[in-house]
Amino acid sequence: MSLLSDPEAAIADLSRPEKWVLGVSAAFALFLLAALLTGALGPTYFLFLVGLAGMYALLSFGLNAQWGYTGLINFSVAAFFGIGAYGSALMTADSSPIAGGFNPLVGLVVALVLAFVLALLIGIPTLRLRADYLAIASLGLAEVVRLIVLNERWLTNGSAGVRGIPSFFEGWPVLSTFPETMPGLRLVVIPGSPILLETSFWRASLNVLLVLAFAGATFLVLRRAHQSPWGRVLRTIRSDEDLARALGKNTYSFKMQSFVLGSLIMALAGVFYTHLNLYVGPGDLDPITTFYAWVAVILGGSGSNRGALFGGIVIVTIREGTRFLNDVALPIDPAPLRLLLIGVVIVAVMRYRPQGILPPQRELIWPSAVDDAGSDPPASGVREQKGGGDDE
Amino acid sequence: MSEGALPKEDAVLRVDDLQKSFGGLAATDHATFAVERGTITGLIGPNGAGKSTLFNLISGFYEPDGGTVEVNGTDVTGLEPYEVADHGLIRTFQTPRKLEGMTVREAMLVGPRNQPGESFVKLFATPGAVAESESTNLAEAERILEEFEIDHLAAQPATDISGGQMKLVELARAMLAEPEVLLLDEPVAGVNPTLAKKLKDQIRRLNEQGTTFLLIEHDMEFVMDLADPIVVLDQGSVLTEGTPEGVRSDDRVIDAYLGGGT
Ligand SMILES: Nc1ncnc2c1ncn2[C@@H]1O[C@H](COP(=O)(O)OP(=O)(O)OP(=O)(O)O)[C@@H](O)[C@H]1O
Ligand SMILES: [Mg+2]
Numbered sequence: 001m002s003l004l005s006d007p008e009a010a011i012a013d014l015s016r017p018e019k020w021v022l023g024v025s026a027a028f029a030l031f032l033l034a035a036l037l038t039g040a041l042g043p044t045y046f047l048f049l050v051g052l053a054g055m056y057a058l059l060s061f062g063l064n065a066q067w068g069y070t071g072l073i074n075f076s077v078a079a080f081f082g083i084g085a086y087g088s089a090l091m092t093a094d095s096s097p098i099a100g101g102f103n104p105l106v107g108l109v110v111a112l113v114l115a116f117v118l119a120l121l122i123g124i125p126t127l128r129l130r131a132d133y134l135a136i137a138s139l140g141l142a143e144v145v146r147l148i149v150l151n152e153r154w155l156t157n158g159s160a161g162v163r164g165i166p167s168f169f170e171g172w173p174v175l176s177t178f179p180e181t182m183p184g185l186r187l188v189v190i191p192g193s194p195i196l197l198e199t200s201f202w203r204a205s206l207n208v209l210l211v212l213a214f215a216g217a218t219f220l221v222l223r224r225a226h227q228s229p230w231g232r233v234l235r236t237i238r239s240d241e242d243l244a245r246a247l248g249k250n251t252y253s254f255k256m257q258s259f260v261l262g263s264l265i266m267a268l269a270g271v272f273y274t275h276l277n278l279y280v281g282p283g284d285l286d287p288i289t290t291f292y293a294w295v296a297v298i299l300g301g302s303g304s305n306r307g308a309l310f311g312g313i314v315i316v317t318i319r320e321g322t323r324f325l326n327d328v329a330l331p332i333d334p335a336p337l338r339l340l341l342i343g344v345v346i347v348a349v350m351r352y353r354p355q356g357i358l359p360p361q362r363e364l365i366w367p368s369a370v371d372d373a374g375s376d377p378p379a380s381g382v383r384e385q386k387g388g389g390d391d392e
Numbered sequence: 393m394s395e396g397a398l399p400k401e402d403a404v405l406r407v408d409d410l411q412k413s414f415g416g417l418a419a420t421d422h423a424t425f426a427v428e429r430g431t432i433t434g435l436i437g438p439n440g441a442g443k444s445t446l447f448n449l450i451s452g453f454y455e456p457d458g459g460t461v462e463v464n465g466t467d468v469t470g471l472e473p474y475e476v477a478d479h480g481l482i483r484t485f486q487t488p489r490k491l492e493g494m495t496v497r498e499a500m501l502v503g504p505r506n507q508p509g510e511s512f513v514k515l516f517a518t519p520g521a522v523a524e525s526e527s528t529n530l531a532e533a534e535r536i537l538e539e540f541e542i543d544h545l546a547a548q549p550a551t552d553i554s555g556g557q558m559k560l561v562e563l564a565r566a567m568l569a570e571p572e573v574l575l576l577d578e579p580v581a582g583v584n585p586t587l588a589k590k591l592k593d594q595i596r597r598l599n600e601q602g603t604t605f606l607l608i609e610h611d612m613e614f615v616m617d618l619a620d621p622i623v624v625l626d627q628g629s630v631l632t633e634g635t636p637e638g639v640r641s642d643d644r645v646i647d648a649y650l651g652g653g654t
Contacts, residue, residue, distance in 0.1 A: 229509030236502050243489040247569055248477030248505040366526035
């Protein structure tokens with residue numbers, strides 16, 4: 001049942017939080033549209049925000065694949081994000097102190113390989129041990145990576161960061177020159193406030209294309225993995241690792257797979273960020289990124305892919321939506337206020353909806369198998385989790 | 393070594409001179425016994441006798457300080473639990489384990505071993521094979537739930553069913569792993585008499601179909617009725633072994649229980 005073919009039935013089928021999220025999202029979309037049309041929100045900046053939302057969605061997908069699926073506590077989201085960002089920046093930028101000038105696709109591959117190796121390095125010694133060891137080790141790892149980036153100037157340019165990063169589509173046919181070849185457009189929807197779509201707008205839309213490709217591909221992979229027997233073993237481990245072991249599952253291997261997968265997705269977010277921002281610096285490895293990713297996953301509902309997506313968008317909305325505070329004369333700096341707001345949101349969610357806004361569906365069985373076996377679909381007892389056929 | 397360890401031709405499980413200490417306490421003290429294929433073997437002994445510790449040693453959860461464990465003639469000492477399981481030995485736990493956020497049906501589907509869908513690569517390389525095995529397993533899970541007369545629980549959240557029902561689900565799920573020998577740690581502890589009777593019938597039926605059982609149980613009536621032979625453990629070592637009648641009339645067994653194992 002899809003929202004397009006039979007909208008009324010599809011909506012009636014949603015659970016209450018799903019309806020709520022749908023309603024809020026629709027209202028938010030209208031608000032954004034109004035802001036765009038009245039010129040309060042520049043279209044290029046809007047696309048930048050969409051890119052950021054996609055980036056946070058990727059980060060929370062990655063963390064969700066570790067914490068939400070398997071219960072792995074990873075406090076080095078920022079390190080894997082930073083490895084992805086620096087890996088691709090150092091391969092592609094003119095100002096790179098090492099390689100530089102490679103095709104961004106090479107940067108992408110190098111970034112993923114680096115994240116893979118780093119995930120193994122931290123996973124091998126800790127994943128056989130109790131859960132807290134990974135938490136502690138990852139906390140240390142985040143700081144080690146940040147300090148290396150800051151201090152090893154021969155490798156990373158140190159505090160100056162890396163400039164001169166090309167767009168991701170540099171060197172591609174058509175797409176590399178697309179922003180320049182597109183004509184400048186002038187749309188007048190409301191008389192007196194025309195909307196200008198120029199080269200920068202087209203460049204930003206390419207970025208959105210990129211992040212949609214990254215996040216879309218990731219979502220599809222995760223969705224299939226999550227509802228598979230593979231995902232079921234991970235959820236068993238999260239709930240009771242000994243039970244999984246007693247039933248013949250090699251839990252170390254499963255935990256490693258989940259950890260590596262999540263780390264690669266975080267690095268993917270970093271690769272995108274590099275080509276969005278066209279500059280990376282040590283500040284991009286600050287632990288705040290880890291904090292945001294955790295908030296997004298907990299807010300959305302640990303273990304739920306849609307929840308992670310939703311949480312990622314909420315984070316960007318709060319982060320960027322509070323920028324107007326900069327213009328208002330406040331007795332204190334707006335930055336801590338923003339964190340305070342996020343803190344309040346998290347406490348409220350934990351208090352009133354500890355499982356998160358969009359927790360995972362209860363029953364996850366490989367979908368085609370359910371049809372094959374001709375068994376009736378999940379019914380009573382799991383009413384709330386029963387979503388449309390579309391969610392994870 | 394231990395008395396009563398008769399030579400068994402066709403042992404599915406053989407424990408030889410097994411030792412395990414925690415600090416100064418010898419929880420398992422030179423334990424030797426064997427479980428013959430096709431039997432329901434009982435393992436009894438007072439609280440703290442070391443029964444659960446023995447299960448943990450056999451199934452690979454604890455590493456023994458000495459001695460060996462053989463499953464189907466293969467030495468499995470020191471192997472990981474999943475490797476021991478691959479040799480056909482599955483165990484349950486004394487305290488029921490509940491899977492959060494899963495329905496009973498899903499929790500059942502964790503049972504089958506080495507599913508194609510447990511390989512991340514195969515999810516994308518051969519989704520057809522994954523779907524096929526998933527539907528086979530689903531049908532099998534529902535068949536077993538029906539046999540156990542708990543198919544009405546299939547869609548319930550696994551955390552919302554009673555302790556007794558959980559014990560039934562655990563047994564049903566363990567069967568999906570197709571064990572040759574199944575170790576049950578107190579299958580009827582805290583289970584009401586009706587469900588306990590059901591469990592007994594199921595164990596007997598599965599045993600007739602070829603599964604060997606080793607079960608720990610404090611409920612004497614239950615174990616004496618179901619198991620033969622019975623191994624008695626006291627202070628970490630095998631005190632005696634024999635038929636229910638033989639064990640029941642053995643003075644050393646009575647002493648061990650009255651003495652509280654101290
Ligand atoms: N992991 C452990 N660390 C320390 N001591 C342990 C551990 N596991 C068991 N013991 C000790 O070993 C002894 C045997 O315990 P075990 O749980 O095997 O007994 P049991 O026969 O299963 O008892 P019950 O019938 O009460 O379940 C006890 O004295 C217990 O305290
Ligand atoms: Mg015990």
